[in-house]
Amino acid sequence: MNQHSRSTRPSWAHVAVLVLAGLAALAFGSCAVQTARALSYQRISGEGSSWAANAIDAMRVNVKQFGITVDFNPSGSTSGRKNFLNGTVDFAASDIPFQLAPEDGSAPENPAPNSYAYMPVTAGGTAFMYNLQINGKRVTNLRLSGENVAKIFTGAISTWNDPAIQADNPGLTMPARTVVAVVRSDGSGSSAQFTKWMIDRQPAIWNDYCNRSGRAPACGETSFYPTIPGMIAQSGDLGIAGYVSQGFAEGAIGYVNYSYALGTQFPVVKVLNAAGFYTEPTPQNVAVSLLQAKINGDENNPATYLTQDLSAVYTDTDSRSYQLSSYSYLILPTKVAGQFNLDKGTTLGAFSYYAMCQAQQQSASLGYSPMPINLVQAGFDQILKIPGVVAQDINIAACKNPTFAADGTNLLADNAPKPQECDRQGSLQCANGTGGMSNVPTAVLAAATGAPAPTATTPAAATPAAGAATPAGGAATPVAGAATTPAGATPVAGAGTPVAGAGTPAGATPAGATPAAAAGTPAAAAGTPVAGTGTPAAGAKTPAAGAATPGALAPASAGAPQVASSPAVGGVVAVGGVVAVDGSSAVGGAPAVDAATAGGTPTADGVAPDAGALADGSATGLVPVEGAAAPEAPLGAVAPPLAANCDVDTGLCGAATGGAAAPVAAGLVAGAITPTTLSEAGSSVPLMLLIVALTLGLVLAPALAWRYFSQAGST
Amino acid sequence: MMTSTIPAIVDVGSGTPQPRSLDARRGRGDRVFHGVTSLSGVVVLAIMGAVGLFLSIQATQALRSTGLSFLTTAEWQPDRGKFGIAAVLVGTVLIALVAVVIALPISLGAALFITEVAPTWLRSTLVAVVDLMAAVPSVVYGLWGLFLLQGQIIGLSHWLNGWFGWIPFFDVAGANPGSPLSSMTVYTASTFVAGMVVAMMVMPIQCVVMREVFSQVPIGEREGAFALGSTRWGMIRVVALPFGRGGIIGGTMLGLGRALGETIAVVLIISPRFDVNFHILEAGSNSVSSLIANRYSESSGFGLSALMAAGLALFAVTLVVNFTASWFVARSRSGASS
DSSP: OHHHHHHHHHHHHHHHHHHHHHHHHHHHHHHHHHHHHHHHOOOEEEEEOSSSHHHHHHHHHHHGGGTOOEEEEOOOHHHHHHHHHHTSSSEEEESSOOOSSOSSSOOOOOOOTTSEEEEEEEEEEEEEEEEOEETTEEOOOOEEOHHHHHHHTTTSOOBTTOHHHHHHOTTSOOOOOBOEEEEESSOOHHHHHHHHHHHHHOHHHHHHHHHHTTOTTOOSOOSSOOOOTTOEEESHHHHHHHHHTSTTOTTEEEEEEHHHHHHHTOOBOEEEOTTSBEEOOOHHHHHHHGGGOEEOOOTTOTTTTTOEEOHHHHTOOOTTOOTTEEEEEEEEEOSOBTTBOHHHHHHHHHHHHHHHTTHHHHHHHHTOBOOOHHHHHHHHHHHTTSTTOOOOOOOGGGGOOTTBOTTSSBHHHHHOOOOOGGGBTTSOOOOOOOGGGTTOOOOOOOOSOOOHHHHHHHHHHHOGGGGGGOOOSTTHHHHHHHHHOSSOOHHHHHHHHHHHHHHGGGOHHHHHHHHHHHHHHHHHHHHHHHHHTTOOOGGGHHHHHHHHSGGGHHHHHHHHHHHHHHHHHHTOOGGGGSOOOOHHHHTTTOOOOOHHHHHHOGGGGGGHHHHHHHHTHHHHTTSOSGGGGSOOHHHHHHHHIIIIIBOTTTOOBTTOOGGGHHHHTHHHHHHHHHHHHHHHTTTHHHHHHHHHHHHHHHHHHHHHHHHHHHHHHHO | OOEEOOOOOOOSSSSSOOOOOOOEEOOHHHHHHHHHHHHHHHHHHHHHHHHHHHHHHHHHHHHHHHGGGGGTOOOEEGGGTEEOSHHHHHHHHHHHHHHHHHHHHHHHHHHHIIIIISOHHHHHHHHHHHHHHHHSOHHHHHHHIIIIIHHHHHHHHHHHHHHHTTSGGGOOTTOOTTOTTOOGGGGTTBHHHHHHHHHHHHHHHHHHHHHHHHHTSOHHHHHHHHHTTOOHHHHIIIIIHHHTHHHHHHHHHHHHHHHHHOOHHHHHHOOBOOSOOOOTTSBOBOOHHHHHHHHGGGOOTHHHHHHHHHHHHHHHHHHHHHHHHHHHHHHHHTTTTO
16 A cells, blocks of 8 residues: 555656646647737727727627737727827727818818728618617517607607607507607717718708707717707717616617617617608618718729718618618728837738628628628728738638629629518508517507408417418518517507508409418418428418419519518518529519429529519619529529528528527517517626626625634734 | 934033034934935825826916806817816716715714724624725726616605705706606716715725724723713714714715716716706716716817816816815814814
8 A cells, every 4th residue: 555655656746747747838839829920910909980899899809710909999980080090099990081171160180191091891770779668568660750860869859659759650659758869978970970861851950959959050960969958978889778778768769880779689760761661770771771872982082082972872762771871981091100010000901801801791690781892892902001911812702791792783782671561651560670679579559450360370380380381472571570479469460461451462362362371471481490491391382373373473563572571570581581583483584483492492592682683673673583593603602691591680690699699590489589588688787786796705705704814813 | 323413512601592403413224214205205296296287288278268268168169169167067066965975974874883883893894895895996886886776776866856856956857756657767877876876986985084083082081981871872972973073074075085086987877968957866967077088089189178177177176175184184183173
């Protein structure tokens, strides 16, 4: 025994030495790797737009794997530009260009000429996130006209049951609660974009407010939103989103980037566009809207090159347009000065390349809209102006940007679903939720006949697989709304009804098929993921046949867009969202919609855009139908991830990060998810409490112990 | 190593007697110590002076353009020449007052409990906890106030507004406390909520000063009071409180000085507004330090100068408050008030 222990002792020591040596080697190895990386890339820092911060932050995190360390401080566009001018950061993110001649009386910014370049980095919508309940249930489908939005943010409307708001929301009984407008307290690009929109669209309301708030006569576009008593001003998009999402903040409404509403799981307002539809700033709708943005193409003047003129976006008559869509920019240095050196230029260049190329894939899942191909190419040229940049020869198709199409059009915009008929001005509003609560519908006041829908909800919940049967005709829409409803309650049936009516004119066959189609439809929405796996259900043929009737084409222009859009609002899209047209039957321009193919073969998704083109020949007939049969190879690779895995509404993809995954499955478990989502809003407080308690405990316990023992020792 | 040289004896008999002059020659250790300590003292003074000087120089540009209207203007639009500290200074003082009014009873009670009532084992624990409260960073208090306290405290605001709304301070524009649908948001981000959080931060400072003073209450007088049949409360009332009066006032004012300058917690909670607002329960408030924190990174040139002027005003106010406080504390330490 003794012998044994004697012999083991040295071996233990040996092991310990070995372990230590191993650890040292590991540490050294990792050190060596670190240095190697540090040699190639220097840490860079940026500051600015909190509107674009979620997108930039995702890029920042992703480039870490390449050894690129980027610090980003989302302190607002104004602060970003100021500190870029002061030379304390290497690049700035700003929603608006340098204010060389500000219209709000603030001091002009004076960047040295030719010392900077604008690079559009992401696009998105300025959304109006709100916290409102009716009878203890959160409202998720609020709609507002531009005039009412302006009135709310100028204090002209003070209660939610104002007749003007009620008129926008015939399906809701608005409560007599105070409207609390939450605005930005810091200098912000979104304030500037918002006020610019108001000045353009609602000049009378804005000018009146400008006078009342003491800002007159400098009433131009401003980064510093003027406030009046009763308003809440918070710092940063996060500040606004944080305030609005608090439990006590009922009645509050604030303007933030769409991504923040998704992040906090709060709904956003559907704003009335020039086409008479209430739309929300989904990535698709933003892509459509920004087709109208005028981008300055004067390459010789870096002070304005690539800057945006959005006035045509405000008046866009596409039914999918969202008026407050805009691009956000990175401001890149083009000269070595101060702390910015060539090494940092190399890093910034690599980061910018990533931002323009690979990062765009992810934009939609975050709530942003990816850059179109022309701006990506222009962005690549801008990157070359960074001193020290290592030029990359990028095959642009390999960026997997969901907007790229072979013919240079914006695939995302072409594919964007039309709004539902219930989103049209004057109609009873849709029940579907919006923004971060797209899976939670709000009961709208029942109008007349709601018979078929309640039955429709049952199969939805019961047999998702049957969903493959669906995408027939206009009937799809109402039930998509119903599919997301947790219970087959009557009000939702009411919601479905008007749209079912809209689908009816499709002709005798589809009309006769309506109840059946309705019964199948929710399942389609819910069952899409299953359908996507490649099992064309036999039942699929039935509605398809109905839709294939020549008579169906006529309503298709009215009805088909709804098919496309319905899942979008319901938040359960995937394949069902884009009613894929079977390439073979579509080639001849024949109106046959083969649902079986659409549901069953995700590989046909390369064709998907044509469904939109076919259904809505007038608006977006950019993609030749014939071309559908043979998409370019790289694009074929691009399309499926979008159409097959991504939720067209929220842009959340199957492989999306973190909490984003839940909404994708929403259609399947809508009923189950609803209560959790609602209660999650309040769960942050106990969590906070726990963290504080833990922190205090960690500090408190040792302090007390020390105190106790020192006391014991001395006495 | 001190050596004294005795001067030569002068003519003692004639003339008036001259005091003997003592020439203390110090050793090296003494000289080093003297040098270091006096240097430290001078450096502290110099830093204070430099801060004041720097602020004054930086603020000149702004102050020259506005003159005295700097004190009476409520708006803050320096680039348009319309700016002043009327709103922010009033907000600063109100937040600090709310903080002190809330913190004073707590800290006084805690100090008395620790020194006079608590058993020994609890005493040391409480001292540690109070010291710990002083060590928690202000951003933690701010987050705590924003995410936890605010949601709970607006109920109190609502109650105060409902019952005492007739007092101008507790009036809230746009609030309808009687209505069940009335929005609680009108009570958020207010002077009251900010003051409440700041109170938690100044409380430990006040408590420490008061505890120090109470612990110096002469044992003889304390025992005497008991010997004369006084209860514990009687002893506290006639001995401890009068003796510690200077400390109570001084500690309170030290707390006030800290409350005036509190930044991050206030920035996180308030919604900045630029009008003179005495309604402490109403949404929106402002303070000099939060104004500077909010606007610093967005200002340049003249705007920065204006912020410096605001900082100078705060510096002056805090200096006055703190000097008064230390005067009180010093008086009380000497035992003069007992």
